[in-house]
Amino acid sequence: MEKTINVAIVDDHKILTDGLKSIIEDSGIAHVVGVAHSASECRASIGFWKPEVLLLDVGLPDISGLEFCKEIKELYPQISVLALTTHNEYSVVRQMLDNGASGYLIKNAMTEEVLAGIKAVYDGETFLCQEIDVMMKRPHETHLWLSPREREMLKLIAEGLTNSEIAERIFLSPETIKGYRKNLLLKLGAKNTAVLVRTAFELKLI
Numbered sequence: 001m002e003k004t005i006n007v008a009i010v011d012d013h014k015i016l017t018d019g020l021k022s023i024i025e026d027s028g029i030a031h032v033v034g035v036a037h038s039a040s041e042c043r044a045s046i047g048f049w050k051p052e053v054l055l056l057d058v059g060l061p062d063i064s065g066l067e068f069c070k071e072i073k074e075l076y077p078q079i080s081v082l083a084l085t086t087h088n089e090y091s092v093v094r095q096m097l098d099n100g101a102s103g104y105l106i107k108n109a110m111t112e113e114v115l116a117g118i119k120a121v122y123d124g125e126t127f128l129c130q131e132i133d134v135m136m137k138r139p140h141e142t143h144l145w146l147s148p149r150e151r152e153m154l155k156l157i158a159e160g161l162t163n164s165e166i167a168e169r170i171f172l173s174p175e176t177i178k179g180y181r182k183n184l185l186l187k188l189g190a191k192n193t194a195v196l197v198r199t200a201f202e203l204k205l206i
Contacts, residue, residue: 005030005122008051010042010068011084012061016107020055020084020114027115039063039071046072051079053118056101058085058092064202066095073100080121089189091203093132103127146187146205153180155206158197 007030009017014037021032034049036042039060046054054072058065069081082103083096093104102121105114109129120127128136146154156166163177181193188203190196200206 004028005053005118006033006049006051007031007053007055007118008034008036008042008046008049009055009084010036010039010060010065011055011057012037012059013057023111023114024118029115030118037061039065039068042068046076046079053080053082053122055082055084055105055118058083058087058096058202059198066092066099066202069096069101070099080124082117082121082127087189087199087202088131088135089199089203090135093128093136095203097126104132105129106131146184150180150184150187151205153177154184154196154200157181157184157193158200158206 007024009020009032011017011020017035017037021035024030024032030053033051034045036045039062056065056069056072060068065083065085069083072079072081080103081101082105083093083101084105084107085092086107087093088106096104102124103117103126105117106129109117109131113129117127117129152170153166156169161169163174163181167174167177185191185196188196188199190199
C-alpha cells in the first residue's frame with residue numbers, strides 16, 4: 001500500500017479549507033495534519049504537524065503568501081509547497097515558484113488536479129494546473145506592465161487618497177483619475193480598491 005502523504009493547509013477562507021480537507025481525506029492518498037487561517041497560526045503549529053506538503057494561499061491576511069513561502073522553505077526545506085490562489089497573474093506565479101513553491105493551483109481547480117498536484121510535489125516534481133501551465137507558456141502576453149503614471153496612481157490610492165485628492169496632487173481632472181483607477185482594477189483583476197492595494201503589494205508594484 002502506498003504511503004499516505006501528510007498535508008497542511010493555510011488559507012483564510014474556512015469554506016475552502018473545509019472543502020479541501022474533505023477532498024484530501026476522501027482521496028485515500030493523503031491526510032490533513034493541520035489547517036491554519038493565517039501565517040501566524042501556521043508558524044505556531046507547523047513544527048508539530050510535520051507536513052510533507054503545504055497548500056499555501058498567496059493572499060493571507062497577515063503576510064503575503066509569497067514572503068511566507070520563502071520563510072517556510074528556509075526553515076523547513078523538506079516541505080513541498082503547493083500554492084493555492086485566485087491569482088493567475090504571470091508575475092505572481094513566477095515569484096511564488098522563485099520563492100520555493102513546487103507547484104501552483106488555481107482555487108477553482110478540479111478535485112483531480114488538487115490531488116495530482118499534492119502527489120506530484122510530494123514526489124519532487126513541479127506541478128502547474130492546466131490554466132497556469134497554458135499561461136506560463138505564453139508569459140509575454142500576460143506579463144503585467146504599468147506606466148510610471150499608473151504606478152504613481154497606485155501609490156496614492158494605497159495612501160488612501162480619494163479621486164479628488166489625487167487629482168489635486170497630480171494636476172489632472174477627477175474624471176481622468178477615475179479612468180486610471182478603473183484601468184488599474186482591470187489590469188490587476190481586482191474587484192475593489194482594497195483588493196487592488198493588496199494585490200499591488202503582493203506584486204511589489206508599490
